[in-house]
Amino acid sequence: MGTESHIHWLLYLLELLSALFVFILGTAALAVAVLAVVDLTQRRDAVRRNYPVLGRLRGVLEHLGRFFRHYVSALDREELPFNRAERRWVHRAAAGERPVAAFGSTRDLRPAGTVYFVNAPFPAPEAEPPEPSPVTVGPHCARPYRTAGVFHASGMSYGALSRPAVLALSHGARMAGCWLNTGEGGLAPAHLDGGCDLVFQIGTAKYGVRDAEGRLDPQALRRLAAHAPVRMVEIKLAQGAKPGRGGILPAAKVTPEIAAIRGIPPWRDAVSPARHPEIAGPADLLDMVARVRDLTGLPTGFKTVLGGDRWLDALCEEILRRGAAHAPDFITVDGAEGGSGAAPASLMDAVGLPIREALPLAVDTLIAAGLRGRVRVIASGRLVTPVGVAWALCAGADFVCSARGFMFALGCIQAMRCDRNTCPTGVTTHDPRRQRGLDPRDKALRVRDYVRAVEREVRLIAHACGAREPRALERRHVRVSLGDGRSVSFEQLFPYPGAGPPATAAGG
């Protein structure tokens, strides 16, 4: 090919490129003009009406800002609901890495409210800290439940979570020896797949055990309880993220399979009532507990978030009037900082007591009534690392449950899209393309390793404090920073009613 022909092709290419450039520029100008007209003529957004097109950048930057803060600018210990250090701890524990750190802690012990544990001067010489002792829940039931594990999976409904996520939880929980709470969406085959212990939750809509009017169907409950892995039943009054509101599953997540398990129509918002129609007070609650326990033969308790009034006192009075055998076998206290698949923001932000206050309050009410040995206490609310779990044991819990800790173990990256069916990690979406990333076999191992790591480090903390075992931790083992260089014992903040820490679960 001659030089002339080369020049010819070069000119041709330049012409093509400049035509393409003019085309792109023209299209962009047209798009800007259209957007400008749209912005100028709309009336809802003042910024866009006053600053057409440019006003849109605000929204884009606000949206992107969240991602930049999440990955780039936020410090390790400053994000909510979970900071990077907490998420990283769970991810590393779930990956089976030994969660050891080097050089020094980045946890600032100075801010008011920070908790730290009180080590014993001469801890026991054994290299392996002692295992927790087994606890019996529901000693008066036909089928009491006995378990030693401290840390368990909190209720997350089938529907809020994807099928692969529930499969991984079921298998992982079996390997770790912890229980899995079904949440309020009914019992799915995926819950049973791994063969772990299950806590069946009855939400206010009674999904899975409801009759045509939405009331408790005794036959359905009996059939469900006959599944051997179902070991306890939890009546849900409320959860920390939305006191006063029932569960919400947006229409996009109500697939025909999920609808069939719940007994509702598909592709419509599934909104549970604010309360069980049968339960309007403490006496009704005890009636319901008795009914469920009689029908199932299983330990039965309830889950709630505590508020301002002293209705737990009234409940204890009613229990004492009927006799301790009529008590709920457990109470799950969920802190206001608890999570949800979908909840109104104001309820999430500002209603209910945080677990720091609610847990000692519930425990002390039981102690004062002489019922602490009878009623087991389960705590939840942002207790995803060993520090939170050990604190809850000190405050008086027998067991600690977590939802979002287990989600992190499944690969959750805190994208905060649980309500949109677009979860990028497959944990809370029913979109098969997005579920592809969540391999239930691999994630089951991560769940197992996460639970093991939490249990191991809680034992380490108990050992360092000189406690005989994790459930022998007491309030005197924790101090709370006052923010001015001093701290106060947790026992001083929440003194035990009566003579001192009660004989609780250990060995019971």
Ligand SMILES: Cc1cc2nc3c(=O)[nH]c(=O)nc-3n(C[C@H](O)[C@H](O)[C@H](O)COP(=O)(O)O)c2cc1C
């Ligand atoms: C995705 C998701 C779904 C949940 N579904 C339920 C539910 O069905 N029933 C319930 O009682 N709580 C539900 N919860 C609340 C948790 O069980 C738990 O009480 C709360 O999140 C506190 O634990 P965490 O801080 O470890 O997440 C859900 C939470 C999440 C994040």
